[in-house]
Amino acid sequence: MTYPDRDPRPTDRPTEIAPRPGVPHQQHVPPQEVAYQREEVVERGDGRVRGVRVACAVIDVLCWLFAVVLAIHIFLVIGGANPANGFARMIESWSAGVSLGLRDLFTPASAGLRTLLNDGLAALLWLLIGAVLTNVITRVALPSGERRVWYRRTVR
Numbered sequence: 001m002t003y004p005d006r007d008p009r010p011t012d013r014p015t016e017i018a019p020r021p022g023v024p025h026q027q028h029v030p031p032q033e034v035a036y037q038r039e040e041v042v043e044r045g046d047g048r049v050r051g052v053r054v055a056c057a058v059i060d061v062l063c064w065l066f067a068v069v070l071a072i073h074i075f076l077v078i079g080g081a082n083p084a085n086g087f088a089r090m091i092e093s094w095s096a097g098v099s100l101g102l103r104d105l106f107t108p109a110s111a112g113l114r115t116l117l118n119d120g121l122a123a124l125l126w127l128l129i130g131a132v133l134t135n136v137i138t139r140v141a142l143p144s145g146e147r148r149v150w151y152r153r154t155v156r
Contacts, residue, residue, distance in 0.1 A: 070099065078112040
């Protein structure tokens with residue numbers, strides 16, 4: 001990606017070029033004699049980094065979507081929605097598919113409390129699964145400069 005006109009320096013002021021050690025052909029020129037130079041900035045992204053970030057974003061979106069479907073189902077059951085309604089049936093079927101087999105884990109007498117406990121636990125597990133997966137993927141698949149770290153230690 002190039003940014004040809006994004007130099008924040010005004011065009012009427014010259015730019016000083018600092019001498020670099022080890023480069024014999026570059027001479028230090030006083031700022032009065034330096035012509036304004038435009039630089040082209042090219043950003044090259046590592047394909048692996050981009051791929052890992054896209055995969056983690058997809059995992060996050062799916063896990064949050066599953067948790068939201070379960071939360072909507074909890075709201076509909078506690079609110080006493082009409083089970084014959086098309087939207088309520090659709091949410092019921094989707095939430096049954098993503099409930100992680102926890103539909104009959106808790107069996108209190110109240111349908112609202114049963115749904116709150118079972119689907120609430122499944123929603124929390126989906127959020128935990130998404131967080132753990134993205135964390136492990138970024139720690140394993142990214143290069144060392146791009147990884148998240150658990151702690152930083154400064155040695156003096």
